Amino acid sequence: MKVVIAGGTGFLGQALVNRLLADQHDVVVLTRDDGRTRRSERVNATRWVPNGEIGPWAATIDGAGAVVNLAGEGIAEKRWSAAHKRRVQESRVNATRSLVEAIRAAASPPPAFVSGSAVGYYGTHWGDEEVLTEESPAGDDFLAGVCLRWEAEAARVSARTRVAYVRTGLVLDRNGGALPRMLLPFKIGAGGRVGSGRQYWPWIHLQDWVDLVRWIIQTPTVSGAFNATAPHPVTNAEFTRALGRALHRPAFMPAPAFALRLMFGEMADALLLAGQRAVPAKASRHGFTFRYAEVNDALGAIFGGP
Secondary structure (H helix, E strand, O other): OEEEEEOOOOHHHHHHHHHHHHOOOEEEEEEOOHHHOOOEOOEEEEEOOOOOOOOHHHHHOOOOOEEEEOOOOOOOOOOOOHHHHHHHHHHHHHHHHHHHHHHHHOOOOOOEEEEEEEHHHHOOEOOOOOOEOOOOOOOOOHHHHHHHHHHHHHHOOOOOOEEEEEEEOEEEOOOOOOHHHHHHHHHOOOEOOEOOOOOEEOEEEHHHHHHHHHHHHHOOOOOEEEEEOOOOOEEHHHHHHHHHHHHOOOEOOOEOHHHHHHHHOHHHHHHHHOEOOEOOHHHHHOOOOOOOOOHHHHHHHHOOOO
16 A cells, blocks of 8 residues: 655654555655655655645655645744744644645545644643543644644545544653653653643553554544543653653652743643543544553553563
8 A cells, every 4th residue: 555644754754654664555755855754665755845735746645545644843842932833833734735635636535534633632621530532622722723723624625535633642752752851850860740740641652653543544434533542641740650660760859830831931831731631432442452551561661661
């Protein structure tokens, strides 16, 4: 099968590309810089301009078995300014619009379109116990608004191809994503909870995230939203204790909320101090099995547990 991946040079995209190659699929990576992507007999880096329109790259969509959309400006790359927030939203909406227009124009459209989203869809939750499934309503903050527009853009092609939205949580891996940034305080003995520690951090091991996307591509009976989170979300306090155990380091030095707000501004509330108790109700209901359902098992595997 030929799989086209927009955003295939990023953290999640590279992991998915490698797994699809191991599965003997042909992979086309749409990238703004084709020099970042290695070429091989089964990987082709095709330059695109994700501006909401189609271009010569759209020929790669015709006849593909699936298209995966992971394109977008990094949310936590820098402190949120009005300009950065605009780039975060526009990069996702415009990239999705370009792919949708290419699918609509294809003589042989792909049977599956898997588009990125995030658990930020549900808005900020301040340590409450509400369990959030794919049927839960959207929030009303900045990230929720981004996710709503992101998913609505992808939905425009649902009459032509099967569409799924992957609402991703905190993806755990030793070499990428948010986890490496958390390690320094623990290494110097200053790790601990963030803010109150009562906020839920919906997490997922990178291997399970990749397997979930593969499963969605390969399961023609599933569509719509999927929470890409492990079955057992934990509070931040529970997460940091588990991380301390995995690293054999103490985890008793809290990071106070006021200090995080001074450092990160609005982003601190959205990404660190609040959270979502999101569970993968839909994937579990349809028979997907998580390799890492418990955070201790996931972190133990990542850091070479006993």
